[in-house]
Amino acid sequence: xxxxxxxxxxxxxxxxxxxxxxxxxxxxxxxxxxxxxxxxxxxxxxxxxxxxxxxxxxxxxxxxxxxxxxxxxxxxxxxxxxxxxxxxxxxxxxxxxxxxxxxxxxxxxxxxxxxxxxxxxxxxxxxxxxxxxxxxxxxxxxxxxxxxxxxxxxxxxxxxxxxxxxxxxxxxxxxxxxxxxxxxxxxxxxxxxxxxxxxxxxxxxxxxxxxxxxxxxxxxxxxxxxxxxxxxxxxxxxxxxxxxxxxxxxxxxxxxxxxxxxxxxxxxxxxxxxxxxxxxxxxxxxxxxxxxxxxxxxxxxxxxxxxxxxxxxxxxxxxxxxxxxxxxxxxxxxxxxxxxxxxxxxxxxxxxxxxxxxxxxxxxxxxxxxxxxxxxxxxxxxxxxxxxxxxxxxxxxxxxxxxxxxxxxxxxxxxxxxxxxxxxxxxxxxxxxx
Amino acid sequence: xxxxxxxxxxxxxxxxxxxxxxxxxxxxxxxxxxxxxxxxxxxxxxxxxxxxxxxxxxxxxxxxxxxxxxxxxxxxxxxxxxxxxxxxxxxxxxxxxxxxxxxxxxxxxxxxxxxxxxxxxxxxxxxxxxxxxxxxxxxxxxxxxxxxxxxxxxxxxxxxxxxxxxxxxxxxxxxxxxxxxxxxxxxxxxxxxxxxxxxxxxxxxxxxxxxxxxxxxxxxxxxxxxxxxxxxxxxxxxxxxxxxxxxxxxxxxxxxxxxxxxxxxxxxxxxxxxxxxxxxxxxxxxxxxxxxxxxxxxxxxxxxxxxxxxxxxxxxxxxxxxxxxxxxxxxxxxxxxxxxxxxxxxxxxxxxxxxxxxxxxxxxxxxxxxxxxxxxxxxxxxxxxxxxxxxxxxxxxxxxxxxxxxxxxxxxxxxxxxxxxxxxxxxxxxxxxx
Numbered sequence: 001x002x003x004x005x006x007x008x009x010x011x012x013x014x015x016x017x018x019x020x021x022x023x024x025x026x027x028x029x030x031x032x033x034x035x036x037x038x039x040x041x042x043x044x045x046x047x048x049x050x051x052x053x054x055x056x057x058x059x060x061x062x063x064x065x066x067x068x069x070x071x072x073x074x075x076x077x078x079x080x081x082x083x084x085x086x087x088x089x090x091x092x093x094x095x096x097x098x099x100x101x102x103x104x105x106x107x108x109x110x111x112x113x114x115x116x117x118x119x120x121x122x123x124x125x126x127x128x129x130x131x132x133x134x135x136x137x138x139x140x141x142x143x144x145x146x147x148x149x150x151x152x153x154x155x156x157x158x159x160x161x162x163x164x165x166x167x168x169x170x171x172x173x174x175x176x177x178x179x180x181x182x183x184x185x186x187x188x189x190x191x192x193x194x195x196x197x198x199x200x201x202x203x204x205x206x207x208x209x210x211x212x213x214x215x216x217x218x219x220x221x222x223x224x225x226x227x228x229x230x231x232x233x234x235x236x237x238x239x240x241x242x243x244x245x246x247x248x249x250x251x252x253x254x255x256x257x258x259x260x261x262x263x264x265x266x267x268x269x270x271x272x273x274x275x276x277x278x279x280x281x282x283x284x285x286x287x288x289x290x291x292x293x294x295x296x297x298x299x300x301x302x303x304x305x306x307x308x309x310x311x312x313x314x315x316x317x318x319x320x321x322x323x324x325x326x327x328x329x330x331x332x333x334x335x336x337x338x339x340x341x342x343x344x345x346x347x348x349x350x351x352x353x354x355x356x357x358x359x360x361x362x363x364x365x366x367x368x369x370x371x372x373x374x375x376x377x378x379x380x381x382x383x384x385x386x387x388x389x390x391x392x393x394x395x396x397x398x399x400x401x402x403x404x405x406x407x408x409x410x411x412x413x414x415x416x417x418x419x420x421x422x423x424x425x426x427x428x429x430x431x432x433x434x
Numbered sequence: 435x436x437x438x439x440x441x442x443x444x445x446x447x448x449x450x451x452x453x454x455x456x457x458x459x460x461x462x463x464x465x466x467x468x469x470x471x472x473x474x475x476x477x478x479x480x481x482x483x484x485x486x487x488x489x490x491x492x493x494x495x496x497x498x499x500x501x502x503x504x505x506x507x508x509x510x511x512x513x514x515x516x517x518x519x520x521x522x523x524x525x526x527x528x529x530x531x532x533x534x535x536x537x538x539x540x541x542x543x544x545x546x547x548x549x550x551x552x553x554x555x556x557x558x559x560x561x562x563x564x565x566x567x568x569x570x571x572x573x574x575x576x577x578x579x580x581x582x583x584x585x586x587x588x589x590x591x592x593x594x595x596x597x598x599x600x601x602x603x604x605x606x607x608x609x610x611x612x613x614x615x616x617x618x619x620x621x622x623x624x625x626x627x628x629x630x631x632x633x634x635x636x637x638x639x640x641x642x643x644x645x646x647x648x649x650x651x652x653x654x655x656x657x658x659x660x661x662x663x664x665x666x667x668x669x670x671x672x673x674x675x676x677x678x679x680x681x682x683x684x685x686x687x688x689x690x691x692x693x694x695x696x697x698x699x700x701x702x703x704x705x706x707x708x709x710x711x712x713x714x715x716x717x718x719x720x721x722x723x724x725x726x727x728x729x730x731x732x733x734x735x736x737x738x739x740x741x742x743x744x745x746x747x748x749x750x751x752x753x754x755x756x757x758x759x760x761x762x763x764x765x766x767x768x769x770x771x772x773x774x775x776x777x778x779x780x781x782x783x784x785x786x787x788x789x790x791x792x793x794x795x796x797x798x799x800x801x802x803x804x805x806x807x808x809x810x811x812x813x814x815x816x817x818x819x820x821x822x823x824x825x826x827x828x829x830x831x832x833x834x835x836x837x838x839x840x841x842x843x844x845x846x847x848x849x850x851x852x853x854x855x856x857x858x859x860x861x862x863x864x865x866x867x868x
Contacts, residue, residue, distance in 0.1 A: 021725050025585055031650065032582055034764040130580070136726045138580025145579060146564070146572025148466055149746025151459055216465065274732060277711045291455050292570045292734065292743035298708060299729035309726035312583025324760030330468040 003036040004319035007074035007099075009065045009090050010081030011044035014104050014131065016051070017304030018078065018311045023053035025312070033316055035323065041068045069094040076126075076318050078311055079103040084111055095119045100322060102314040104131035104307055110205035114218045117331035124327040128314025133206045134159060134283040136299035136306030138313065143213045143287075144332050150289035152214040155253045156434050159206040159264075161281035161301040162190045162197035163229050163249040167266075168279045171246065174234045189281060199228035200249065200264040207251040207264055210285065212333045214253065215260060215341040225346035227265040231426050236356060239384055239397045244271045245430065248278070259344035266428050268354050273434040286434050294434075347406035351429040352381060355400065355412075358393045358422040365420055369398060372414040376407040393422055399430065437470040438753035441508035441533075443499045443524050444515030445478035448538050448565065450485070451738030452512065452745045457487035459746070467750055469757065475502045503528040510560075510752050512745055513537040518545055529553045534756060536748040538565035538741055544639035548652045551765035558761040562748030567640045568593060568717040570733035570740030572747065577647045577721075578766050584723035586648040589687045590865070593640040593698075595715035595735035596624045596631035597663050597683040601700075602713045605680065608668045623715060633662035634683065634698040641685040641698055644719065646767040648687065649694060649775040659780035661699040665860050670790060673818055673831045678705045679864065682712070693778035702788050702864040781840035785863040786815065789834065789846075792827045792856040799854055803832060806848040810841040827856055833864065 006022070008015055022029070022039055030036040041060035044050055052059060062068065069077055069090060077094040081087050084107045091108065094101050101120065103109065109116070109132045120127040130140045134157070143152070158164050162184065169180045181198065184190035196202045204226045212219045229249050240246050250267040253260060269276050274296050278284040283301030288294055300306035321327070359365055370380060379401035385394075400408070412425055440456070442449055456463070456473055464470045475494035478484055486493060496502065503511055503524060511528040515521050518541045525542065528535050535554065537543065543550070543566045554561045564574045568591070577586070592598050596618065603614045615632065618624035630636045638660045646653045663683050674680050684701040687694060703710050708730050712718040717735030722728055734740035755761070793799055804814060813835035819828075834842070846859055 017725075021583055025583065025725070028585055028650075029583060032764065032766070136729055138576050138729075141575060141580035142572050145747065145751055146575035147743055147747055148750045149455055149459065149463065150743045151462055216462075274711055277708055289743065291451075291459070291739040293737075293740055295570055295572075295731070295733035297729070297731055300727050303727075305725040306727055309581055309584045309723060313579065313581055316582045317579055320760075321758075324755075324758060324763075326754075326758030326760050329758075330466065332466070 003038045004322055005038050005040040005073050005075045006078060006315055007041040007043070007068040007071055007076070008039060008078045008080060009043045009068050010079065011042060011047065011050045012080065012082070013304045014307045014311065015044070015080040017308030018080065019053055019056065021305065021308045021312045023055040026055070029312070029316060033319060037315055037319055040073045041071050043068045065090050066093070069097055069099065074099060075322055076100045076102060076315060078315065079105060080311065082107070084108045088112060091116060092119065095123050095125055098123060098125060100126040100318045102128035102131070102311055102318060104311055106132040106202070106205040106209060110208035110221050113209060113212060114331065114333045117328070117333050121328050121331060126318045126321045126328050128318045129209070130314045131307050131310035133209050134285060134299070135302045135310055137283055137285065137297050137301070138310065139210065139285045139297050140213055142297060143210070147287070147289060147292055147295065150292045152287055153255045153290050154288040155210060155214050155285065156275060156431070157207065157210065157251040157285040158248055158275060158278050158283055159203040159251045159301065160197055160249060161283055162194070163203070164278060164283070165189050165281045166198065167229060167232065167247055167249065170232065170234055171237045176234060177230060177232060198230060200226040203249060203251045203264045207253060207262060211253040211260065211262055214287070215255070216332065217260065217341045217343070218333060219262065219343060223343035224262040224264060226263070229266050232266050233395065235386070235395045238386060239354070239356070240268050242384060243399070245269060246271055246276050247428070248275065250431070255341065256348065258348060259342045261346060261349050262343055263346055263349070268428050268430040269434065270432045273431065275434055347404065347409065349405040349429065350402050351405070352402050353400045353408055354428045354430050355398045356395055356426045357398070358395045359420045360422060361394055362420045368418055369415060372411045373398070373400065375414065376403070376411040378403040378407055378411055437472045438756055439472050439474040439507050439509045440512060440749055441475040441477070441502040441505055441510070442473060442512045442514060443477045443502050444513065445476060445481065445484045446514065446516070447738045448741045448745065449478070449514040451742030452514065453487055453490065455739065455742045455746045457489040460489070463746070463750060467753060471749055471753055474507045475505050477502045499524050500527070503531055503533065508533060509756055510534045510536060510749060512749065513539060514745065516541070518542045522546060525550060526553065529557050529559055532557060532559060534560040534752045536562035536565070536745055536752055538745055540566040540636070540639040540643060544642035544655050547643060547646060548765065548767045551762070551767050555762050555765060560752045560755045560762050562752045563643070564748045565741050565744035567643050568719060568733070569736045569744055571717055571719065571731050571735070572744065573644065573719045573731050574647060576731060577644070581721070581723060581726055581729065584726045586721060587689045587724050588722040589644060589648050589719065590709060591641065591644065591685040591719040592682055592709060592712050592717055593637040593685045593735065594631050594683060595717055596628070597637070598712060598717070599623050599715045600632065601663060601666065601681055601683065604666065604668055605671045610668060611664060611666060632664060634660040637683060637685045637698045641687060641696060645687040645694065645696055648721070649689070650766065651694065651775045651777070652767060653696065653777060657777035658696040658698060660697070663700050666700050667829065669820070669829045672820060673788070673790065674702050676818060677833070679703060680705055680710050681862070682709065684709070684865070689775065690782065692782060693776045695780060695783050696777055697780055697783070700862050702862050704866045707865065707867070781838065781843065783839040783863065784836050785839070786836050787834045787842055788862045788864050789832045790829055790860045791832070792829045793854045794856060795828055796854045802852055803849060806845045807832070807834065809848065810837070810845040812837045812841055812845055
């Protein structure tokens with residue numbers, strides 16, 4: 001049978017991982033497909049310094065991506081450079097030239113996914129985006145194919161391995177965020193500029209893609225309330241453990257009767273939930289379906305070879321579709337808008353909350369905080385305080401009965417005028433039952 | 435666009451769950467596909483008593499499956515009757531008539547999967563078998579598509595919800611197997627005849643299918659060493675917990691340098707493994723890939739609607755393939771045999787073992803058991819004994835260093851001549867790192 005030819009643009013970690021798998025695993029790939037995947041062209045600004053596996057045979061090496069997308073021998077272009085500017089040019093040009101595209105680019109898909117799908121369908125080509133979310137976990141194949149017959153009602157993910165590593169290190173060693181971050185940077189688990197990870201933007205892009213697929217809706221990062229993990233303190237784990245909870249950066253999409261509530265934020269999750277067992281740099285996604293109930297998916301979130309598996313598996317799927325002449329026909333990002341899944345404000349979220357306060361020791365503090373909550377109709381569930389000798393600034397916790405984020409914010413605004421607060425209260429939703 | 439028409443044979447739990455989803459979720463299904471799935475015919479021996487959702491519109495109702503597979507309007511037949519005799523006739527006839535088939539039948543696929551795939555490919559039709567393993571978990575889509583680019587090296591599953599429910603009840607309440615089984619039968623979690631479940635045959639069929647897909651090899655149930663959970667005692671959990679382990683019925687497929695070792699058996703698994711967090715009637719599959727490393731999949735193993743989701747998702751995939759004219763071309767059950775994955779005997783397994791003994795109290799027992807192990811070159815890791823007042827028959831435990839099952843069996847054979855044993859020693863492999 002005739003082979004399908006691949007061009008690869010971008011030879012960073014993921015690009016080289018992809019080449020390794022395509023070279024080493026070529027026989028099994030061909031056996032599964034019934035035909036071969038052949039790498040015809042690779043592109044990198046420093047292509048001459050890159051270790052291209054000899055087993056791939058003769059490959060066009062170029063520093064100009066335009067040569068790859070213009071190469072008439074190339075059937076599928078894998079865009080593995082990242083970022084949203086040049087990457088978009090590469091993807092658009094490839095599609096325009098009638099080539100299918102596989103991409104690992106979460107930022108690109110989160111910002112322009114709908115348009116890119118529409119372009120691909122218009123040009124009669126295929127698109128593979130599995131590697132853009134949770135590298136080693138085939139969660140997009142699950143949502144698009146595996147549980148396509150279900151109706152997703154909620155989706156919770158741990159989507160950023162750096163944050164999950166940092167949080168579980170804080171938990172394990174009772175060490176402050178700043179020190180754990182420095183150590184993570186030293187070990188290469190966090191970037192020199194950690195903003196994309198620790199401030200939640202990376203997870204936000206991934207949630208935008210997951211929610212678009214799960215709910216068939218156009219969702220942009222700006223629809224997602226986003227808060228990073230910088231404010232999480234070791235003491236939050238001590239309080240969480242008292243209640244048999246832990247703290248994770250949770251990306252959540254919840255269908256409510258009035259619309260879809262999307263958030264990335266530190267959250268308390270009960271230790272009885274399977275998400276609480278996700279430690280270190282792993283990723284996981286928990287999906288609730290109306291018919292299939294709860295399913296859970298877990299694996300490496302990043303890394304050359306786990307992400308490479310996602311790229312290669314997508315190349316295989318797209319190659320099958322090319323061979324059988326079945327282009328993408330329906331965008332998974334925007335089915336006809338049913339209206340029921342429109343994103344709505346986080347203020348509509350209803351949840352119990354964990355509120356941690358750092359205060360100067362004065363009389364009457366609890367009474368004033370309780371009054372601020374009561375004024376918004378918020379009931380207190382518990383007041384927790386660890387033995388005070390351990391803490392200079394008396395961090396203590398109030399947990400609430402379920403209330404809306406809107407009411408909570410009003411209460412927090414009132415509290416912000418109280419003169420004994422060392423810093424604004426730190427609020428996290430509590431998830432007992434995922 | 436033109437619809438794809440479905441005929442359903444078998445209206446038991448899964449059949450009715452499938453009809454419910456096809457009726458209630460029709461709009462979302464059509465939006466995702468770009469065309470409708472339409473139920474044209476249903477068959478059951480008691481079809482007149484079955485609640486066929488009115489929303490499906492006019493449907494041919496018959497007690498004769500031959501009318502469904504002969505109906506020229508039907509494009510895909512869903513075989514949901516179970517068993518391997520009539521079901522095979524239905525599937526073979528449908529394929530012969532040029533219809534694609536979706537089946538939830540693990541027994542059929544485990545026994546005749548290779549032949550049925552070959553028939554389907556020969557007739558140019560498609561086959562969907564997602565519902566045959568771990569109902570609510572789309573694990574077959576994961577293996578066939580999601581991580582197709584990887585090379586699976588090991589796969590461990592909790593594949594029988596009844597057994598997992600029984601084991602976690604024994605663990606929770608310290609209650610003997612027989613009593614828990616009776617209670618499970620009363621609650622409807624176990625069949626009146628529990629053999630298929632508690633003796634491991636159900637899990638064996640599912641493992642045969644999973645291993646065939648993961649390793650691309652023809653595997654039959656007889657290739658799988660199978661042992662049920664009847665011998666597991668509450669005291670095994672007490673000993674397991676002492677070592678921070680638990681006990682589960684584990685279906686395992688491991689690639690070794692000499693071949694594939696397949697087993698379904700009670701096993702000790704460390705509490706630090708994510709499989710240990712699977713409690714109650716849930717199913718889970720843990721996959722190790724050479725490139726993607728560890729991934730884990732969890733959900734409902736059975737039930738009308740979770741299994742219905744698998745059937746409907748398969749119908750959607752097959753319908754897409756019918757519409758794009760892309761029949762199955764390569765059997766996922768038997769790629770060209772690469773040889774490296776041939777099943778080999780469980781005796782080649784190398785593992786540490788947990789050995790539980792029930793003995794009459796006599797002097798010198800440990801010495802004689804130790805001598806039997808030493809004679810086979812097996813090193814003892816630990817000897818554990820709970821305070822003896824709790825136990826009439828002194829169950830105690832020896833754990834071993836890693837050894838082969840062959841050596842272990844030789845030692846157990848020698849031990850079987852020892853006159854102080856109340857029953858044959860009970861052996862379980864220990865899995866510290868899944």
